[in-house]
């Protein structure tokens with residue numbers, strides 16, 4: 154009997170866990186990722202605020218799985234899955250990877266709620282490139298503030314708005330004042346980095362909506378002690394280029410806006426060669442969105458999709 158072939162798309166926590174779990178299985182496993190590294194996303198906000206270097210939170214997937222003899226790692230972007238022929242199609246040289254079993258672990262991206270045009274203005278935080286781009290904007294803002302012609306311009310450069318009061322937004326907004334007001338303070342001559350404003354916006358009535366209310370209240374208190382301005386029930390209405398943004402009744406002139414409304418959809422695989430796979434994908438996507446709209450997850454409910 155020929156050995157079974159298992160294809161895993163994605164080398165994040167889910168894809169790696171699947172591969173490691175299958176390490177003693179009598180099968181040929183192919184793990185495909187569009188990057189060559191695994192990213193430890195929980196510390197990405199520290200890269201974004203220049204507390205850690207990108208290499209501190211990434212490791213080559215090939216290196217992580219180097220001792221796993223039944224597994225091959227491939228670098229490539231999966232652009233489609235042909236379920237009728239049981240092949241995964243890569244962007245590189247029209248390569249096709251045949252499989253008997255397929256695990257799709259491509260993660261999620263940020264949700265802009267139909268306003269994708271806001272992404273260049275307020276980038277999200279999910280990949281290492283997002284972290285380095287956010288860090289570039291964050292540090293550049295202090296450089297520009299140092300050279301500002303007047304107070305209005307200086308204040309604009311020292312104002313940071315973070316959209317989304319989930320865990321990422323809370324972590325990011327908590328880290329920014331500490332770096333700005335302490336670490337950067339002695340480095341500048343013409344600005345007082347303690348004047349930095351960090352504003353955290355959340356559309357819902359409280360931050361950390363998936364956490365118990367008591368913890369969310371404590372988190373808000375801690376953020377406020379750090380000097381973060383937490384604004385709940387503040388829905389973004391517009392976000393414009395040239396450092397201008399409108400939120401509910403407020404309007405802030407900002408230098409850096411960050412988007413941290415994390416989960417929207419399975420991002421990676423835009424095209425499905427087979428209608429059956431397409432239906433499967435969209436069914437999963439819908440279930441995921443519905444699950445997110447539910448106020449609380451049911452304890453002990455079994456996962457419905459892989």
Ligand SMILES: Cc1cc2nc3c(=O)[nH]c(=O)nc-3n(C[C@H](O)[C@H](O)[C@H](O)COP(=O)(O)OP(=O)(O)OC[C@H]3O[C@@H](n4cnc5c(N)ncnc54)[C@H](O)[C@@H]3O)c2cc1C
Pocket residue numbers: 162163164165166167168185186187188190191192193194195196197198229230231232258259260261278279320321415420421422
């Ligand atoms: C800033 C931040 C902080 C977080 N903090 C915490 C925390 O403190 N605690 C916690 O439990 N969780 C935290 N999370 C959430 C946690 O990191 C994620 O839930 C987890 O990483 C999801 O793992 P995953 O494997 O499903 O997806 P991912 O880690 O996103 O991995 C998906 C992989 O698939 C690859 N991929 C995608 N599309 C394709 C394609 N078409 N072809 C090939 N490869 C593709 C990507 O390159 C990526 O490597 C945080 C997330 C973020 C962003």
